[in-house]
Amino acid sequence: MLRMPVDRTTARARQGADILLLSASNYPALPIYPYAFVQVSAVAARHGRTAARLDLLHTPRESWRTVLRAALERTDPLLIGIHLRQLDSIFIWNYADYDLPGAPPVRRNSYWPFHDTRHLIALLRELTDRPVMVGGFGFTTRTRDLLERLRPDFGVTGEPDEILARLDDVLARRDLDRIPNLAHRSGTGYTVNPRVFLPPADHPEYTEAVLRDLLDFYGPERVTGPGAEVHVAVEIQRGCPYRCYFCTEPMVKGRRHRVRDLDVVMADITFLADRGVSRIWLVCSEINIGSNALLFEMAARMRRLNRGRAVPVHWTCYLLPNPPLARAEIRMLLESRFEPSWNQFTSYHDENLRRTRVPYRTRHAIEAQIGWLEEDEAHRRAHGLPVPPRRLDMFLGNTYATPETVATTLRTINELRLGERFEDSFITRATRVFDIGDGLLADTSAAAYSVGPEGLLDRIDLVHPTFSYPPALVEALGGARAVDEFFAHVEKTFLSRAYRARLDWRAFLSRHTDGQRLAAWCTRLRAAPGAPEPGPPPGREPGEDTAVRTAVHTVRTALAADGGTALLTGLRTGTPPDAGTDADTDTGTGALARALAELAIDTEADRVRAVFAALGLPGYWDDRVARTPYDIHAALAARFPTADEVRAAARAAAGPGDPALPLLAVEYCLYDNNVQLRPEYAPLLFPG
Template sequence: MPRMPVDDTTAPAQQGADILLLSASNYPALPIYPYAFVQVSAVAARHGLTTARLDLLHTPKASWRTTLREALNRTNPRLIGIHLRQLDSIFIWNYADHDLPGAPPVRRNSYWPFHDTQQLISLLRELTECPIMVGGFGFTTRTPDLLDRLQPDFGVTGEADEVLERLDDVLAHRKVAQIANLAHRSGNGYTLNARVFLPPPDHTEYTDAVLRDLLDFYGPQRVTGPHADVHVPVEVQRGCPYRCYFCTEPMVKGRRHRVRNLDVVMADIAFLADRGVSRVWLVCSEINVGSNKLLFEMAARMRKLNHGRKKPVSWTSYLLPNPTLERSDIRTLLESHFEPSWNQFASYHDENLKRTRVPYRARHAVQAQVDWLEEDQAFRRANGLPVPPRRLDMFLGNTYATPETVSTTLRIVNELRLGERFDDSLITRATRVFDLGDGLIGDTSASAYSVGPEGLLDEVDLVHPTFSYPTALVEALGSARAVDEFFAYVEKTFLSRAYRARLDWPAFLTRHTDEERLSQWCESLRHTPAHAGEDAVSRTIRAALTADDGTTLLKQLRASPPPEEGAGPVARALVELLIGTEPDRIRDVFAAIGLPGYWDDRTAWTAYDVCATLAARFTTVEDVLDMARAAAGPGDPALPLLAVQYCLYDNNVLLRPDYSRLLFRV
């Protein structure tokens, strides 16, 4: 049974707690200790209230009753506060009716925080008469609907500061109409009081009790160990003036951005650092709203904090590509132990970016992508730090995406050869639809649909996961599922090295050769002089062919599965050596299909180059092979065709007119 710390700031733990904070809305695929627990506990303590905290993520539902009963008995709270951080994951792959190609490995239809919170409240009603209050980011996005469906005693829209300050009045239903951000029962419904957007707190938030709770949630090694991977949140700024079409942050936090007292921010960070925390996340919409002043100020303060510290603290935050940063600025940030933060640009197409209302354009996104990638890699190598796997994330499935959006973005990616710099890629292929006060976002009223635990709902219901695919892409490809398949192809072929990393060259060798012909080619290779500069794998193959005519080597490579992990590079190198025995025919064939010089300098060609060139000349892969066969001239065309098959396989060539129109505007 999970231990449930009680914040003893104002009262001994054994006396219970004024407020029992609960959450049943954590996302299992990315568990995050609720920062609301930290902030609400701190505000409560300032008003003489004690709190206890319990996140139910690690508690099986079958044990909820027992766990809650024990928690209620230990704390005997005056109020139960339920945190509803989000209504769903916002990702389409969690709620599709089939496994989406290219999607992360998540368990579909398993994350329903609204329903879990509903179940939690129902269970609490059986166990206690203690009043229940619901709040949180997700709750604030749909407060009236959620009050109606969850039926709590109270709700909080946004910050709970005044509610906690006047908790006695709230619980006594005394003069509640004047308490900002409070929702309370009125007749058969609820009254929502005036909404007030508050600045960040001017006091520290972390206590030893809260930190112990956080360590219990993650496990100490993930937070304070030598390979800690958890960023502990500390708020630095609140609110956002921008109007990105997909974002609810301004609705929940306000459109005025306000910076927290940085002395207080650093006091919280120092508190955490002194207790072994080595990574912090500065909570804000973006740390560089309007200028980089706050970013540079925090860098200077973090350098000062880390000076002489045996275990430096790394820090990160959301960071816009505009205002831009000079490369020298990036190096300064890295030297302050800033970690480049996740960012998902909508596209590299200015008209698309304008329509999504993001505060940057393609030149900003491209510059930030390249500069941070290169400077971080150089910094890590210079300091003997490992370079982690890189993933290129893009929101190419935004509502306003068009074929031109896709083709323009991919053309720029190819010009910069960005795809070769990333190990993987992830495209968000649908918008999570909200209502920010003036109807469904992004003109999605005709395309939006909602999903419940039992499947597709009859009408749009924003309390449930609600999505919209880009209409122009659906029209171009025929269906939402076709959009998923298309983006999965783009992710692994043009935006990353993912496809090439998974190539099975022994299988390719088996699929495109037979035993007799392969033996003949190997015999020819044995009598072909080695080229200057052949690598170690090629030399190993030649030695094997000399030892026993390659019998043992070929047997191993054609086994299923190959007995050795290194069989892939060996099989690939063998294919390349075999093809190299007929250089003139190979050159003629590639010239005929529009790829002159390809075989002699394959690294000069990206997958995009190959696919775009072939798409401009051919409708199908069979057409390519027919042309290659004709160009091979007299004699057996098998080896030239093997070379073309190698090219098609290595570059994941898929010739489809509907794809070509989106990828290359062919």
């Protein structure tokens, strides 16, 4: 039987609920309990109204009619409020007509909140004659368009407080023109009343009923206790004075930031903490607009809250890199259980940052990126906490990106060796285009296009997902798809260790050798005097050099035992040979294949050094630990337009005799560094 949570915190008792809140706009790839449900329920309660809440994310579409009918029968609402949180995911890979290189595992053409909301309203019209009101962040960005297409009875632009205060007038359709933020039918169209921007609530928002609803949505184990992974939203600040070109928040919430009474904020947090919630997300544009004072005050309050608490409460929020934070201040925040949040810088190029209108510059972004990375890792190790995988996010595909923007950013990242610190990377490679009242953002009209469930639309329609790839990069690379391919290469090769984590060294050996040649190399290795063990390859995780040494030990043990017969069989079948009692740990066949290749190459080290010197990589084989993929690409691109020309030069430099091992060393270098030499890539990789 459908369980419909109803808020019973009001003074006036009623069978059912005055307002039934619905949502069909939750993003399946990142489900978030609608904070609008929390806030609207609280505002309704302040005015003597009850509310029930139902998010349809977990309900199959074919079951909507049945579920809605049951909800309506149970609640018998006076008004149905629909939350339209967003019009699309803002991510291009949800809507591209091909599988984008480097895209996360999301289903294409699968997230259409406007269309789902329209279908929801159509079902409601068949099931009830109760009025339908639509609001939410997404609705506010395109109020007039959505009114005409969704055809609700009422709409809410921005906050609903004034409307709920006069709900009797709304339901009676009395004095509608005098209610701020209300949109209502007027003849064959709609009237949208003047907008007012309201401050955050001056009262607590969470109740037992709302919390039960939230726990049902996520599952209690994901929200409460020390292992919780979900952050529960609590508003601390509303509005933003900046005009970052890709953001609609100042239009939706106002350009003046207003701070909520911190005693009220802490009342909500304490209520949640006392019921086991252990992660809080403070809702704001950024908590440190113009000053870090609010951030520090919250840290002090969270320390007091957590004093003596068996399950401490962790907290996070969006945070600008400017005003900057000293290392001691970062450590203080971490000690207060602050968790660094996701921050996607547009680039490390000051002119690009200026044009995108973000309130910081390269020095701020770099200082914040490295400071938080190092201090958080040190904090975790000092407290015996695991260090989670790190991901470097950047909006390198912003509208104002140019080859110089990208090249300068990549050079900076390489100089800092920043990519070596991240397990993965995420580049936004197209801008979701909006209109905040003065035309398409960033003059993107020439490059923008809109898509619907059936494919590309014949005109720009901002109710539908509308995107613009950076024109300068499209021109430089030859098309949007080429931009995707380039950024996929950059993500896994230069901004993270993702590529090296997925190398298949068994497959590498199979491509570049055969069984007979491997057997001959094993014979040579067994007869040769002990060669020095290779150091850990570049970009390896701390402690992984032990695994490399273990692999080398295992290979030498196998060679000594039977000349490598079991080793080669194991490499062919994917089953590691018995390493013997002296081995520290079991070693996968990929590590063994790599170790065998390195040991074999070392038997002709002088020839290998000469070949790399001829390629413009002197000393590479001996110091490859210190070379990044960017270093290798830069050196080779300075001499060769393609990888095939690198191979040809290596063959010529190998001199007389069998060139197999020097050429294997070159293939090792190309494979280990994901070398892709293309003439069109050079201007985007290396500053002129």
